[in-house]
Amino acid sequence: MTTINRYLLFSLAGALLLLVAAVAGVSYLMAGRQAGEQELLRRQAMLDERAATATEPFLQAQRRLELARDDALARLEGTRKADSPIRFGHDTAPRDDGSVRSREDRFDPKWEPGIFVPAEVVLDDDLKHRIVAFRDTANLFGQAWRKDFPNLWFAGPEGWLVAYWPAHAWTEKLAAAAKPAAEPWFIRAAPEKNPNKFAVWGGARTDPDGKATSVTLSLPLYVGEAFIGVIAQDVPLQRLLAATEGEEAGVRRMVFASDGTVIAMTGRTAEIAEAGGGLEAAQLPGVASAIAAIQAHGEAAGRVRDAAGKQQVLYGGLGKLPWTLVTLVSDARLGAGALGIALAAAGAALLAALLVLGVMVRQLRAALVMPLRQLAGAVASITQGHADVVLPTAARGEIAELAEALLPMRDSVAAKLDAAKEEKSALAARLEEAEQLATETQRRLEEEKVVAEDRANRVKDLEQRIEALQEAQAAPAETDDLLAALDDIEGSAVAPPPTPEDSAPA
Incomplete structure (x- = not known):
């Protein structure tokens, strides 16, 4: 009896375990794609939301800079040109190196814009009027935006510079022969590179004090069709850094520029700041292959498989900004999700199997074990001479x-x-x-x-x-x-x- 009972129970338990294993295997195979697809869709939605959130501060910065540009052009046309040379002479003085800068005894970079004119520039009344008008705009908007966008400046093709940099006296640090008009932020906004007069975003860089990473936004200044200079400001990349925050196993987020430079990435903020505002993709594992996969995909946003990096690449543009927000999800991460679903299915199947096994054991004892035990006891009693026994005639089969x-x-x-x-x-x-x-x-x-x-x-x-x-x-x-x-x-x-x-x- 015990042998039959154990044999039947072990056989039933083995069959149920095989069933559980089969359910787990099928769940793993079927849930792999489904779980991975669901996670990728969820992360794509998160990426789109992060992109929208990260884009807004930069669009706001562009609107503000356009407002400052309009104010500067209005001042250029609306103020008395005759007063400008007097004001210019009152606030500036020639230096020993031949350049013209703000008066040292009056200039405080925390509260007013500085002026720099290289030694070789010939100052006429028109140029002085332009510098004075732009300095008034820089003073007004620079102090108003100091909390969010601390650095605001104007530069002309002649080489002059008006800059409100409260944390760094930029105009005082420039050499006499410095040429602001040769800087990338100026060249990108000039007519040769920007004939459509668009706002131009420059590369990321770290502030001179090393405390913040920002990107330069430049707008060309035109009077009619005449190009007279560039207005620019530094826009902190805090929102881009926020878009890449949140470390997860097997998941990385980054923002790269159109030239392939990574300007923000999960866990790499300090390293990017030390590098001057950007890292080459080749320096980061799996990033170069991901960017190559995005470029080969050819879409503004979407999802692509990076076979070389063994990862899924989710990406989306940041509006008209020249950057792309990317989420990298490793294959191991997706597999872990499938494994979790398979384990959950196996656990549910195991619980159901245990319940079935319990019911079957009870039925087995009632329908087979107990009748057989009663029958064996009756036969033993009969062989010992006891005929007053009850045989299990009510049993089945x-x-x-x-x-x-x-x-x-x-x-x-x-x-x-x-x-x-x-x-x-x-x-x-x-x-x-x-x-x-x-x-x-x-x-x-x-x-x-x-x-x-x-x-x-x-x-x-x-x-x-x-x-x-x-x-x-x-x-x-x-x-x-x-x-x-x-x-x-x-x-x-x-x-x-x-x-x-x-x-x-x-």
Whole structure:
């Protein structure tokens, strides 16, 4: 019984375990793609949301710079040109190196813009008027935007510079022969590179104090069709850094510029700042292949597989900004999601299997184990001579048939036991009668023994008396009496007791 029970249970448990393993395997295979696709869709939505959030501050910066440009051009047209040379002379002074800069005794970079004019530039009234008007705009908007966009400046093709840099006296640091018009932020906005007069975003760089990474936004200045200079400002990259924050295993986020330079990346903020505002893609594992995959894909936004980097690349543009926000998801990360789903499915299947196993064990005990145990006990009792047993005829299938087949044997044993009991009862009755007869015979023998002993005593006494009389030679009459008494005693002797054979019934 125990062997059959264990065999059936182990077989059932093995089958259920195989079923659980099959469910886990199928779940892993089926959930792999589904889970990966769902995670990629979710992360694409997150990327789009981050891109929209990160883009807004830069669009706001562009709108503000356009407002400052319009104000500068309005001041250029609306202020008295005759006053500008006087104001210019009052606020500037030639330096020993030949350049013209803000007066050292009056200039405070924290509260006013600085002026720089290289030594070789010829200052006429038009140029002085332009510098004074642009300085007023830089002073107004620079202080108003100081918290969000600290650096604002104007530069002309002649080489002059008006800059509000409260944390760094830029105009004081320039060499006498410096040429601001040769800087990349100026060249990109000039007509040769920007004939459509668009706002131009420059490369990322770290501020001179090394505390913040920013990018330069430049707008060309035109009076009619004449190019007169560039207005520019530094826009902090905090929002781009925020878009790449949040470290997760197997997930990286980054922002790269159109030239492939990485200007923001998860866990690389300090390294990018130390490098001057950007890192080459080749310096970062898996980044160069991801950028190459994006460029080969040819879409403004979407998803592409980077086989070389063994990762999925999700990317999207930041509006009209020259940067791309990217999320890199490793294949291992997607596989981990599929494994989690497979384990969850296997756990659910295992729980269901345990419940099924419990129900099956209960049914097995009720339908097979208990009837077989009852049948085995009944057979053992019958073989030991006990016929008053109950056979499991109410069981199902072959067990009930076997129990019914044992019914004649049980009834036969019961009949034989009844006959043996009757014979035993008869023998017991005969034995009891024999015991009663033996007891009665013993009692009669004891009574006869007492009578015989009494007779013997009386005879002995008479013999003693006779001997005494004979010795004394008593009188004849007395002798006759004694003899008569002796005869009387002998005549009253009782017949011997009957034997057991005489008293036995016929």
